[in-house]
Amino acid sequence: MRIGIAGAGRIGSMHAENTSTLDEFDDILIYDPAPDRAARLAQAVGAEATEDLDHLLTADAVLICTPTDTHPELVRRAIKAKVPALCEKPLAPSLAEMRTLVPEIEASDVPVTVGFHRRFDPATVELHRRLRAGEVGRVYQVHAVCNDFEPPPGEFIATSGGLFRDCLIHDLDAIPWLLDEPVTEVYASGSVLVDEAFADIGDWDNVTATLRFPSGAQALLSASRHDPVGYDCRTILYGSKDTLAAGLDPRTPVNSLEPDGPRPASPYRGFQDRYRLAYLNELKAFAAIASGGAGNPSPAEASLRSLALAEACEQSVRSGLPVRLA
Numbered sequence: 001m002r003i004g005i006a007g008a009g010r011i012g013s014m015h016a017e018n019t020s021t022l023d024e025f026d027d028i029l030i031y032d033p034a035p036d037r038a039a040r041l042a043q044a045v046g047a048e049a050t051e052d053l054d055h056l057l058t059a060d061a062v063l064i065c066t067p068t069d070t071h072p073e074l075v076r077r078a079i080k081a082k083v084p085a086l087c088e089k090p091l092a093p094s095l096a097e098m099r100t101l102v103p104e105i106e107a108s109d110v111p112v113t114v115g116f117h118r119r120f121d122p123a124t125v126e127l128h129r130r131l132r133a134g135e136v137g138r139v140y141q142v143h144a145v146c147n148d149f150e151p152p153p154g155e156f157i158a159t160s161g162g163l164f165r166d167c168l169i170h171d172l173d174a175i176p177w178l179l180d181e182p183v184t185e186v187y188a189s190g191s192v193l194v195d196e197a198f199a200d201i202g203d204w205d206n207v208t209a210t211l212r213f214p215s216g217a218q219a220l221l222s223a224s225r226h227d228p229v230g231y232d233c234r235t236i237l238y239g240s241k242d243t244l245a246a247g248l249d250p251r252t253p254v255n256s257l258e259p260d261g262p263r264p265a266s267p268y269r270g271f272q273d274r275y276r277l278a279y280l281n282e283l284k285a286f287a288a289i290a291s292g293g294a295g296n297p298s299p300a301e302a303s304l305r306s307l308a309l310a311e312a313c314e315q316s317v318r319s320g321l322p323v324r325l326a
């Protein structure tokens with residue numbers, strides 16, 4: 001398969017390196033409007049660089065790895081050219097834009113997968129399987145942590161859409177997917193403790209959110225733009241039959257103070273490292289979807305829910321009140 005990559009920044013570079021190692025992809029074409037960026041990445045991974053979006057869309061499938069506010073236009077260009085797309089999350093910067101875009105995608109019959117990589121992460125997928133199989137019993141609580149090792153670069157922060165839409169959205173997608181229940185209420189809180197630059201754009205760098213589900217299960221989520229020990233993303237699920245965790249291993253960046261407790265020698269340093277297998281699985285699954293026939297584990301329609309929750313969390317922080325979901 002000839003794969004096109006739009007955007008040669010952090011995630012585009014990682015996907016380019018990964019596609020170059022997978023048998024599913026024969027040729028790679030890279031497009032980025034920033035001078036030399038596509039050319040440099042293409043040289044590093046043995047790909048072809050282009051400055052022409054129409055040429056990129058001659059590929060068999062495309063990865064959209066550009067700033068979030070450019071996703072809707074690029075997705076529309078891809079579906080118009082009938083090129084299956086894997087679009088990074090979130091699919092659109094706002095719920096209003098996503099509500100216009102999703103019906104267009106569905107009417108097009110062109111597969112669009114959203115880059116919620118947790119849906120391809122082996123431990124998270126196993127958690128999903130065990131929940132469906134009834135092995136966890138009745139779900140009582142979920143605790144989820146999503147901490148960056150270091151804040152992202154300044155130029156990214158301005159285009160990120162904020163901590164809820166950029167980071168916590170992974171949990172806002174994964175937890176209702178795991179529990180197979182819609183969220184009925186969110187209550188969120190935010191602070192600026194790392195860098196005033198976040199306050200300058202009306203964002204927070206440390207947030208928490210509680211989610212309530214119709215069954216009575218509750219989830220407690222937190223995210224931070226800085227964790228001095230490493231990149232910490234984990235989900236712990238407490239049920240009536242078992243307590244299970246995804247993201248808890250000898251590299252989890254937590255220094256235990258117990259005599260025999262873990263003190264990781266090489267803690268995870270970033271999303272590329274922590275979710276290496278998830279990103280590879282995501283690309284393999286996308287190749288199968290784009291080639292025809294395979295089911296889409298992260299469809300555009302499903303991502304309406306996580307963005308609605310991210311916006312509800314922002315509303316809750318600003319109002320100081322819980323927000324009920326329709």
Ligand SMILES: NC(=O)c1ccc[n+]([C@@H]2O[C@H](COP(=O)([O-])OP(=O)(O)OC[C@H]3O[C@@H](n4cnc5c(N)ncnc54)[C@H](O)[C@@H]3O)[C@@H](O)[C@H]2O)c1
Nearest residue numbers: 006007008009010011032033034065066067068070088089
């Ligand atoms: N799934 C994940 O774990 C994950 C991780 C990081 C980022 N992301 C998402 O990926 C997207 C990109 O994030 P990033 O960190 O790589 O950003 P980045 O700023 O590092 O890179 C974005 C790149 O896109 C280029 N670009 C800008 N407009 C473009 C256009 N119209 N066409 C083609 N290229 C264009 C920029 O020149 C830049 O090279 C965001 O939507 C972000 O939310 C997802």
